[in-house]
Amino acid sequence: MEQVAMEKALSKSDATNNRMELPMESLRNFPIPDGQNYFEFVAMDTVDRPWEFKVSTRNEGKYKKPWMSGQWGSYAHEKGLKKGDRVKLIMQVEGNGVRSYRITAERNLAMGIWIPVEDFAS
Known part of the structure; x- marks a missing residue:
């Protein structure tokens, strides 16, 4: 089943720093293992390039x-993101629980x- 795991309009600091704050309610879509404070994953962009996030x-x-x-x-930086742009993480959960x-x-x-x-880069 596919669902939106996180969606937000970027702040200036989100667009220019090496990290983006996430809405609190999105945390449930990133299964942080017990005893840790992070979850690492790969997300594919619209041109099928993999990006490693944490x-x-x-x-x-x-x-x-x-x-x-x-x-x-x-x-x-590569996408030329700026304040007000909207970013979405779409999550697909397989029957075996793999995301x-x-x-x-x-x-x-x-x-x-x-x-x-x-489309702006073209």
């Missing part, structure tokens, strides 16, 4: 706000019309 939470305290790092900075991920990034052209950022 979802992490703080080790201490109640505030577990997650963020994504790994190749995030390289992905954001696979796809990542997409879109820019608002006008009046709610979103197009893939790759």
